[in-house]
Amino acid sequence: MRIGEISKRSGLPAKTIRHYEDVGLIRSPRSENGYRFFTDNDLHKLTFIAQARSLGFTLGDCRILLGLYEDRQRASGDVKRVALESLARLERKLDELESMRAALGRLVERCHGDDRPECPIIDRLAGSSG
Amino acid sequence: MRIGEISKRSGLPAKTIRHYEDVGLIRSPRSENGYRFFTDNDLHKLTFIAQARSLGFTLGDCRILLGLYEDRQRASGDVKRVALESLARLERKLDELESMRAALGRLVERCHGDDRPECPIIDRLAGSSG
DNA sequence: CTTGACACTCCAGCTACAGGAGAGTTTACG
DNA sequence: CGTAAACTCTCCTGTAGCTGGAGTGTCAAG
Secondary structure, three states: OOHHHHHHHHOOOHHHHHHHHHOOOOOOOEOOOOOEOOOHHHHHHHHHHHHHHHOOOOHHHHHHHHHHHHOOOOOHHHHHHHHHHHHHHHHHHHHHHHHHHHHHHHHHHHOOOOOOOOOHHHHHHOOOOO | OOHHHHHHHHOOOHHHHHHHHHOOOOOOOEOOOOOEOOOHHHHHHHHHHHHHHHOOOOHHHHHHHHHHHHOOOOOHHHHHHHHHHHHHHHHHHHHHHHHHHHHHHHHHHHOOOOOOOOOHHHHHHOOOOO
8 A cells, every 4th residue: 555545544644654764663665656655564563653652652662662563572571671661751751740730730820810910920930939 | 240150050051041042032242252241130031931941831931921021010811821821731741641651551560571472562552452 | 638636855843952063262270 | 471271152963753845746537
């Protein structure tokens, strides 16, 4: 199939699929006219990548996971290691965003948001202790 | 003061300060030798930006907030509007990451992580329902 | 034979910087 | 006074993961 069809079937934009080829995540041979053509196996790979991305794996992770996916003999420990690192990254980011949300949420609550100039948000950014 | 000193005092790397100048967040006049020089007012601005960034505001937000900061007559409602949008962004991102963490966490728990090849993580990425 | 839907290859831009090269300036030490 | 360290400058590249657009080519239908 060509890129338009695999795009529809995988749910990934054609641009994204070309990008994955650019960075070496997949390879796609060309027809005589220069068009990429894809097999069902490529479709499996792309949906695999899409799933992994939706779980927060980076493209670097995807590269590793694809290798493990295609190695039927790999140890589940190898997969779990990658997943645990990704999980740790997610949790670090979550902690960071959560503390931002908490601090900003408190400020927003305390800001009247009316026509008056007094504003605890600006005060805080300007460095006042409150 | 020069960039090294304001860097120390603001806690921002010199690279970052130059970058803020590049994108027009601050402006800094030059001495005869071409070196940037900064005032205490610039220091206020930079710490303001640093605070805003740590609360999750984008540089675009910072640009707006700095304008509001310098306008003593602005309405607190104007500030709150920016803050609410930022908060909404944070919450969308948090929701996304949280659902990723939940899904990945479940998979990791179910993966033995030993020498055997069976792996629910790979199975899930490959599209199996479990 | 032309129109429209595809496909292709660059190149640029997004966010918010960081790293490094190569060059000039200032400062401290001997 | 010389020099070496420390500081500063500009410019270019890279990061992550695409997305948009320009300009061009291919192919099937009418």
